[in-house]
Amino acid sequence: MHKGKLTNVNPPRITTEPIEQLKQSRAAGTISNYYKLINTMKEWKPILSFGEITLDFIQQFHNHELEVGNILSTVYKKHSNLKFLIGIAVDKEKLAKNPYEKFEIKKNIKAQNNDVLTEEELKKLQAMYDKKEYSKGKQEVLREFLFSCYTSLSFAEFSVLTYSDIKPITVETGETYLILCNERTKTSVTYKIPIVSPIVVALLGNGEPCQKIFLPISNQPTNRYLKDIMADLKIDKTMTFHRARHSFRTIAAKKGIRDGIAERIMGHAEGNDIKDIYTHLHDEDIVKEMRDKWVV
Known part of the structure; x- marks a missing residue:
């Protein structure tokens, strides 16, 4: 022994x-x-x-x-x-x-100014997507990321969406648009996303009602693909998928989208003030706001 x-x-x-x-x-x-x-x-x-x-x-x-x-x-x-x-x-x-x-855990990290995309940077990403030069996996990540930038849809919601979650809505002028409606996985709060731009409609694609709209891969490889894409386009920003929602909110504010509309689209948890705003909002209000102020 x-x-x-x-x-x-x-x-x-x-x-x-x-x-x-x-x-x-x-x-x-x-x-x-x-x-x-x-x-x-x-x-x-x-x-x-x-x-x-x-x-x-x-x-x-x-x-x-x-x-x-x-x-x-x-x-x-x-x-x-x-x-x-x-x-x-x-x-x-x-x-x-x-x-x-x-090991020091820093609790007060200064806000990073490079965590959201500008409209010009979104145009670069859209142009790259339209070229269809990426592999299937990276192209799909770019499709999902662009859709999130345009609509604020969070990563957790992508895997559960089906084409049955898309509803047509006709506004008072007679035009018909699409609205994407479901509950946020994290909070169970209903979001309502108007799809008013042909570019965003194209990102949805077509399928049967029960068919999944997106087939996202897991979070870490998704973020690795995004890192590569940003490097390809020389966009010097630290970008993760969640930053798409931040980008949406920032651009929406610059476009003058009302807070209540943006909150409804993003499906934020309903505090008392937000709930009061939601009560008086109709689907047509949300569609018209996005159509009039932010069409990609």
Whole structure:
């Protein structure tokens, strides 16, 4: 028998059991963020043991998140959640100490001015899409990203949309437009997106009522494709898919789109003021506002 330190052949691996135990004391949104973090890490490191969680591992995770296109504020939010979960592991004596003791989590990140696109940059992206020079996967990501910039549809909503969610609406002048209507996955708040531009209609394509409109790939490869696309077009901005919604909101404000209309389109959670605005909005109001102030 060999003397000396024993080696653990099968070191304990990270599981989601501690998260389950937190459900009674943490908000549902917080629990959801913990699971998203674990799933993100599984994509990066499918097998991970407690012994691998070192300061060097934390720095590697930080670099990886930046490489896939996440902005600093998002990365540091993930660090905060990871630090908390590792703290639980320390309390349960799975780890001797928390490596975050030597890693600074910056809480006050200055707002980044390069996280939204301008109309001119959108035109560049649209022109690239129209050329159809990208591979199928990258072309589809660009299609979805453009659609989100024009409509504010979030990444989570793309996978559930079918052509049955598109309804025609005729305005008082006799013109008929399309309106995309469903509930946000995150908040269950109804959004209503007018499709008033031929360019945006073309991005929808055609299909049977039960057919999915979009077939998005997972978030990380989507953001990697976006990073490549921005580099191809020499758009020097840190861009993730979520920035499409930010771009929509910024351009809509510059176009003079009323706040109540923009909030309804984006499906934001209904606070008291927003709810009062929603009550007096009709589908025709939303369509006419976009038609008159922002047609791509």
